[in-house]
Amino acid sequence: MKLLSWNARGLGSPRAVRRLRCILRLQNPQMVFFMKTKICKSRMERIRHRCGYVNGIEVDSEGTRGGLCLAWKWGVNVTLRQFFKRHIDVVIDDDEAKGKWRFTGFYGSPYERNRNNSWEELRSLYTGERFHWFVCGDFNEGGVPRDERRMEVFREVLADCGLMDMGFSGRWFKWERGNLPETNIRERLDREVANEDW
Template sequence: MKIISWNVRGSGRLQTVKRLRQMLKLHNPQMVFFMETKLGRQQMERVRRRCGYTNGIEVDPEGTRGGLCLTWRNEVDITLSSFSKRHIDVFVDDNEKGCKWRFTGFYGSPYIQDRNESWAVLKSLATNKDFPWFVVGDFNEIMYGSEKKGGLPRDKRRMELFRRILKECQLYDVGYEGSWFTWERGNLPETNIQERLDRGVANMEWINMFQEDYKGGLSKSKMKERRKKQVLIRKLTELAKKERDYETLEELIDTKINLNFELEKEECYWEQRAQIDWIRYGDRNTSFFHGRALQRRSKNLIRKLKNKDGREMGDLQDMEGIARCYFKKLFSTE
């Protein structure tokens, strides 16, 4: 099943509707979730029908802010569960998978003062844990510093809160394919800001159910990132050999910044993957669990200690004597 989530930032203009129709014709998704429609129910219904979708649920905007719409093809069986100005929650009767799962289109408030209210809505939706659950939309928040480029750094407490909310809801980022950033403002390099505000998150039941699709989507993007990282490393090596002038130093610094950004991005990805893998396999009696246990044991094993003369001792009895003397001296009273 193909699903598109799109913050249209107003769908009343003819140019926007034209773009909508072209994109939907090109990708032909079974489900589409629109945010910031800024249109009343009747107006948005006319727009989606012009795009070829007869089924839909619309949520009115508050003045010129917000507005949501979830629409789907006739072959998809949808049952509405709940909706608000922040979400549309439905059950999908999936004929391909032969089961029912939850879909939630979510739109987080772009205003800091309303952020807690957005997270409260998400937490209230997480109380129903009986079905595989997929949440997609514009959360208007980032998880890590690497998900923002340009402008002032994001407050760490805000990012930690977002990660904690997702953890409490037992939702995990399902990755991405294509551009890392989903929102951009400013045309000039010095004013340009890019952020990854849109994402898909899901519980383990949903991830396990769509495991093949999930892995396939990640492999292409990771290969592209690996190539980009290799190019940056080669460029950095070449620049380091050049004569140091102003232009070379400027390019060297810029390349280092981009490489550090790519490394941080990869670190964030593997941190999320490690959490998912541990939840999926960690508490089972499998080779994965034993491999992790052996790896941790090997990492924590002390192989040598230095005595007071600076000599390295690897014998177990010698190491015990060195440790005993060290702590005896540390805790003795002068």
């Protein structure tokens, strides 16, 4: 199964939706996880349908922040476990993989004061089941040098859940701001983690 995780940073403009449709046509994933849609559920549902995904779960944005969607094509067997404003948790019965596996799309709080709540939410998803478990999304942790204690807390959360970083290929950063060398910021906020069974 081909899965795409998309940090949309807003799907409110027609230009963003056209770009999204073009990328989805090129990549043709069976399932897509969108985070930071910044739009209401009903609008995201319309966009999902326009992109050719008949099934999905939308989570409302909070004003101009957040918003999640998990979309999948016809023929993909998805069972919803739970969702909340920061995650969508499902089980996928995958013919290609010859079995069931668990997917969690996660969006950590962008605010440091709420980060512990995000980590407790992630910890609450850990069940200890012997499922292949894959978690991806924007954890809003990592990238430019951080307070070592904050990074240690993030590592502890992953360890408590039995999750390991899956690594990456290509550029080490997935987000960039600023054109001048002295003001340029590059970060790797979006991550893919999985348990040992995966």
